[in-house]
Amino acid sequence: MSSAALPRVVIIGAGFGGLTAARALKSAPVEITLVDCRNFHLFQPLLYQVATAALSPGDIAWPIRSVFAGQKNVRVVMMEVNSIDPTSQTVSGGVTSISYDYLVVATGATHAYFGHPDWAQFAPGLKTIDDARAMRERLLTACELAELSDDDEVRRRCLTTVIIGGGATGVEMAGAVAELSRRTLRGEFRRIDPEKMRIVLVEAGPRLLPAFPERLSERCKRSLIEMGVEVKPGSTVTECTERGVSLGPERIDAALVVWAAGVRASRAAQWLDAEHDRSNRIIVRSDLSVPPHENIFAIGDTSAVQSEGRPVPGLAPAAKQMGRYVGRLIAARVRNEADPPAFSYKHQGDLAVIGRKSAVVAMGQLRLSGFVARVFWSLVHILFLIGFRSKIVVAFEWLWSFLTRQRSARLISDGAPRHTVGPQATRGTFLANREQTKQGLARGIQGG
Numbered sequence: 001m002s003s004a005a006l007p008r009v010v011i012i013g014a015g016f017g018g019l020t021a022a023r024a025l026k027s028a029p030v031e032i033t034l035v036d037c038r039n040f041h042l043f044q045p046l047l048y049q050v051a052t053a054a055l056s057p058g059d060i061a062w063p064i065r066s067v068f069a070g071q072k073n074v075r076v077v078m079m080e081v082n083s084i085d086p087t088s089q090t091v092s093g094g095v096t097s098i099s100y101d102y103l104v105v106a107t108g109a110t111h112a113y114f115g116h117p118d119w120a121q122f123a124p125g126l127k128t129i130d131d132a133r134a135m136r137e138r139l140l141t142a143c144e145l146a147e148l149s150d151d152d153e154v155r156r157r158c159l160t161t162v163i164i165g166g167g168a169t170g171v172e173m174a175g176a177v178a179e180l181s182r183r184t185l186r187g188e189f190r191r192i193d194p195e196k197m198r199i200v201l202v203e204a205g206p207r208l209l210p211a212f213p214e215r216l217s218e219r220c221k222r223s224l225i226e227m228g229v230e231v232k233p234g235s236t237v238t239e240c241t242e243r244g245v246s247l248g249p250e251r252i253d254a255a256l257v258v259w260a261a262g263v264r265a266s267r268a269a270q271w272l273d274a275e276h277d278r279s280n281r282i283i284v285r286s287d288l289s290v291p292p293h294e295n296i297f298a299i300g301d302t303s304a305v306q307s308e309g310r311p312v313p314g315l316a317p318a319a320k321q322m323g324r325y326v327g328r329l330i331a332a333r334v335r336n337e338a339d340p341p342a343f344s345y346k347h348q349g350d351l352a353v354i355g356r357k358s359a360v361v362a363m364g365q366l367r368l369s370g371f372v373a374r375v376f377w378s379l380v381h382i383l384f385l386i387g388f389r390s391k392i393v394v395a396f397e398w399l400w401s402f403l404t405r406q407r408s409a410r411l412i413s414d415g416a417p418r419h420t421v422g423p424q425a426t427r428g429t430f431l432a433n434r435e436q437t438k439q440g441l442a443r444g445i446q447g448g
């Protein structure tokens with residue numbers, strides 16, 4: 001069969017879901033176009049390590065073209081999709097349109113500010129490499145400004161970080177900032193003591209890590225407190241400004257506020273005029289197709305589906321399982337075989353790292369905490385990185401940092417990102433280059 005006669009599969013998004021779907025179609029007689037607004041696949045679970053200078057961006061991102069260099073039925077297109085026309089079966093981004101026979105939408109999610117979109121500029125979320133680099137920049141610049149200042153109040157504010165959201169991302173970020181200030185920066189400054197950095201973890205619910213068993217949540221809270229993190233469960237943020245945050249009557253002035261409290265799916269539901277839930281996730285059928293279409297599928301963070309009576313969580317393994325399922329289903333259809341049974345999600349467990357010697361793991365009946373959990377967490381993450389080089393580099397960085405306390409990526413660079421692309425573009429920039437970061441901090445420090 002000539003390539004022109006093969007069914008055309010378009011996959012939008014080369015995240016965990018889209019990448020796995022394309023791989024699952026490796027030996028299927030189809031022509032795949034994998035579209036992403038970025039030219040790389042990003043391992044989001046380790047973004048917080050870039051934000052806290054433990055890893056470099058290149059350690060957790062891989063060019064999509066190189067991932068698929070050996071899979072000849074995949075064509076990679078870098079384009080930001082902004083509409084889908086199910087009648088003409090085309091996907092469009094600006095002036096370019098791509099036709100499909102089957103469409104897989106895997107465009108992920110972005111942050112949700114619960115009706116306060118203006119907070120995004122003061123409390124950025126962690127979703128892209130640009131976000132992580134901007135946070136690293138701000139964290140390190142704040143320490144430099146504190147060292148320069150003679151004003152105690154300014155120093156206090158520069159040395160305060162607030163993290164909003166006590167799920168895995170918030171916990172991991174809080175632990176990593178604590179390690180950076182208490183271990184890595186210790187003894188390096190002359191006028192300030194980074195060990196005195198105030199790190200506040202705010203959670204609206206009654207406990208941290210709500211997806212974990214209560215005992216592990218408690219263990220996590222104890223470990224963070226031992227590391228010097230102030231944990232505030234049952235606290236709701238009522239205001240975010242350039243100066244910091246308010247928790248009702250309590251105001252916390254901070255140089256860095258990180259939003260890890262909620263997500264909202266991409267705009268795919270609007271492109272398809274599809275039914276969606278409160279988080280804008282497309283409500284899909286049990287074969288992950290988007291009603292009323294039989295040939296359009298939504299997977300990963302941008303879809304809402306139940307499995308065994310429970311909603312499938314927004315996690316990387318769930319996105320991968322959906323990608324694998326849709327790949328198998330499309331392969332079966334193009335071969336005129338029967339569809340596989342309805343999608344069913346297998347939860348593999350929950351993991352969160354707290355610090356250099358501590359993590360929590362809940363997998364089936366297995367419950368781990370402390371150093372054993374930390375080693376387990378490291379092995380699992382190394383296993384899931386793409387490519388031998390990344391596995392070796394990341395394993396070496398972690399071992400080096402464990403033995404020496406050093407972090408290799410502690411740079412405040414001139415070339416920090418000036419803007420974000422793709423789904424983040426509408427959020428505006430987060431004081432993206434060094435001057436902006438400095439000016440922003442100075443405004444926050446001097447302003448009312």
Ligand SMILES: Cc1cc2nc3c(=O)[nH]c(=O)nc-3n(C[C@H](O)[C@H](O)[C@H](O)COP(=O)(O)OP(=O)(O)OC[C@H]3O[C@@H](n4cnc5c(N)ncnc54)[C@H](O)[C@@H]3O)c2cc1C
Pocket residue numbers: 012013014015016017018035036037038040041042044045046047048079080081082106107108109126127168169266299300301302314315316317319351422423
């Ligand atoms: C900081 C952080 C930490 C996390 N930690 C964990 C963890 O420890 N364990 C875990 O299991 N999960 C974790 N997650 C969640 C996990 O990363 C997501 O569930 C997973 O990435 C979802 O995969 P996806 O394929 O649906 O979307 P994504 O992986 O987000 O991929 C979406 C892709 O679509 C592209 N895209 C978006 N819009 C467009 C457009 N308009 N045009 C073209 N391309 C577009 C994006 O560039 C991206 O490549 C974390 C997430 C974050 C942000």
